[in-house]
Amino acid sequence: MSFLSRIMVLKSRAHLSTGSRRSTAASGDATFEGVGKRKAAQARNRVGLIIVGFVAVYGVIGGRLVQYGMAQPEITSSIMPADRLMASRPDLLDRNGEVLATDIRTVSLYAEPHKIVDADEVIEKLATVLPDLDARSIYGKLSSKSHFQWLRRQLTPKQQSQILALGIPGIGFRPEKRRFYPGGATAAHVVGHVNIDNRGVAGMERYVDSQGLADLAAVGMTSDQPLEPVRLSIDLRVQSIVREVIYSSIDKYQAVGAGAVVLDVHTGEVIAMASAPDYDPNTPAAGAEEGWLNRMSNGTFEMGSTFKAFTTAMALDSGKVKMTDSFDARFPIRIGGFTIKDFHGKGRMLTVPEVFQYSSNIGTAKMADVVGIEGHKEFLTRLGLLTRTQTELPEVAMPSQPREWKKIHSVTISFGHGVSTTPLQTAVAVAALVNGGKLIPPTFLPRTRDEADLVAQRVMKESTSEDMRFLFDWNATKGSGKRALVEGFNVGGKTGTAEKVVNGRYSNEKNFNVFIAAFPIHEPQYAVLTFIDEPKTGEGGGRTAGLNAAPMVQDIISRSAAILGVKPRFGEDGSALLVSY
Template structure:
């Protein structure tokens, strides 16, 4: 029985395996293969998804980086655009290529108040590097709710290094450009200066901005760009001598101010112009009290007897007066309650050269009266003495004149009272008297003689200019201009001592002195004008132009003429040589 059951169990087992081979046992390998394929597909999908996710993340990050690089800075009241901070300005050079103004790189200190941990501690640490820091102001900035505040502009490299070493969170630096003036105050009123944002606000710096530089900088077109330098007509050597002479004169005569100009009579180029007190454009705030005033072009004064040059030129040019004529100067002129008399009257009839030499108010007034009121006004207008002088400097003041010209006005204006002009335009008009009669607009930029001739205006006859050169030479030898004579250079000119108005009245104890000169007067190349405001003599009394302004011209010409290429001439015909043993 047991063997039978054993055979049955073996048979079932064989049948089971046989059925499995024909049924389920044949499908098992396919099931295993499907599972592996499904799992492989899932793995690949996961990898693809992960790659896609990482790719999207990187694309987002890259996109944000590009976005941050392309967008403009936030605009707030306390910060300008980065392009503006780094905007370039052209160098300013003198006529010989010497640098008058240039850009240097610097940094400025800023704070992000929302990142400041302890404002008190930050202010205390910053004060160790910046001792003159306004503690209250800086503390208020650090405690403000803004996200940006300037703390100090234009630091030195040493200050930057010391502040970095403090390690204050929320403090940083931004690169900027700072304007630097190697000559300091030497040509401050001509060159001008810029503000903290490197924008021109005075002098030729402002002129350059007005020519389009400011517009280019506002749209970022000058950022880190190398710009062509701007060359001026100024000669730095001559400019330095002029300022030195003016400073010496102001100190010697205890004056309020002084000024001077040297101009080429054939081109109108200004070789030097200065007004003192002045200021250092590297630190313009220090000169704010009195130094910013450019008295040469932006101040008007009654120029005194220098105006007699224009009155006599008018009389000669009208044809009603010649050098051979004479005028009775024995008696004062009484008109409109005023008495016109001579300072050093001769009490006799004077020739025209003597009227110029002795600076006769009476003789000059009679010449003006002979010409007439309307022609007098027209002549001064023709010489540019009654209008704003056209030039590149922004600081140019309009001269003053009477609202209505009457006889009394014409008479007083004839000898320099009643019309106030700028010293610069007086020099420009003076150049027209001795250069052949051509009025040439002054310029602080280089100009050729051909360009000047093309734009000049004939304002007086050549014969009148010849006569005026004779009178200038005559006065330089025999009159009040003797103290300006320089051996070999034939200096001619006219002094002017004008009483200043004090409390509404002319005061004989306060003078404005000027000297209008040209050299070499036989063939003029340069016109020179100096003035000194309220000078004092050694005794403390008011000093006259012949002892103040004229000697300044002497010092100026003796030092600058060789630099300007003017050769001295000695002897009656100019052929003698100066020999020193």
């Protein structure tokens, strides 16, 4: 091969070698650039996945929070939702705005047994604050498999702080409202009380629930917002006087019970009503044995000679008897194997006022006989003495009467034996005797005269009512009601001394004494009824109504008449302004 040919071959190889190196370098650069792009894309994808993951997780958490926020709280065991536990009751006020019942905030202690490690240790610690704790009962609760148990309801703030200081795991507090009665037992039977869950179970507390509050609570529509107060007809000042008088009378006359009511004769409003024994509604369980019985409206008794007022009114209203008529009271009445005689017989003819003044059983029985059995029964029914009294107070008893009225029944009922009524309904009938002859249902809520006229029923002539006012006045000044008189306030009334039935027979040793009154009798504004159950003595040593029930009326009127706005009148015509003592 020539030299020139060799040179051409070498050039050709060199050219090929250079192209190959260039091709290899270009291929390497492309490969490096592709790997970088893939890694960047992968990083972006991973970040995106992380972002999506975080959004999903926080989205789920946010959704659950919204769900929990909108969900109703669960009720575990016996616990109620917080707003139900704190649900308000309306305050009860007297007619002048004084608080009779109100809500106060408190807390209750509960346990979550599944979080309790050592029940015995928990009981030992709690006993240092709550020494009356029932250890056996609490142990059973703490050892149960439930998630909630009440341990003690309505703690004091001091007890709560002391228990908190113990630092017991699994123990907590729930807010509640507790009913508080500032006057204690002063108006217990009227106001009533609530149970541990703040639900009314007696008195006007129960009445308030019956008006729809209990139904709203049952469907969860109550809240912790304050409610409009409920004003009662009770005057707390007079109520306090009445309760004090009946309790002092129990001590003074050695009795087992007593009661009294003050009633507005024109509106039917109960201004004050008390029955003893009573109880403190702040701790109602302490009075469960006998204090819960409201003898004024839920106890029935034979009212003795006070019924002679109704018999006399019946006879006069019938037109068959006049005030000037006389009845022969010289001889006892023998009927059905029984002998009817007078306690203080005069042994002569008695006029109608004298029959009333001397409380003649014989004269009264003869007046009832003039009217007849059916007329007698109809008149007492008209006065509301044979039917249940309609009023707001839930505790109202049904009066008792003979299943079949015969002449012997009419005779004995005429002077107060054979029919048992409640003292409250007896007082309502007395109001009808003196207010012009209108029977007005009693109320424990404020009522105007116009409102009273809408529910009033005329049960006797106005002239009959006028005659009865005269007889009440006559008996108070000349008969058995002298110890009820209050200077300046012209009190009129009638006594009733009834022997109580013991083992099916009337006992000479146990009396139920009553006094019915109205004042001022020339223009009655209020009726007052007092009773004393089984007194062993009275003013001057006796134990008849004129010696114990009548002085109770005097005490109540003398202390409350001015409070009620009754103006005293002195002198025969009432024109004297001052009186010397």
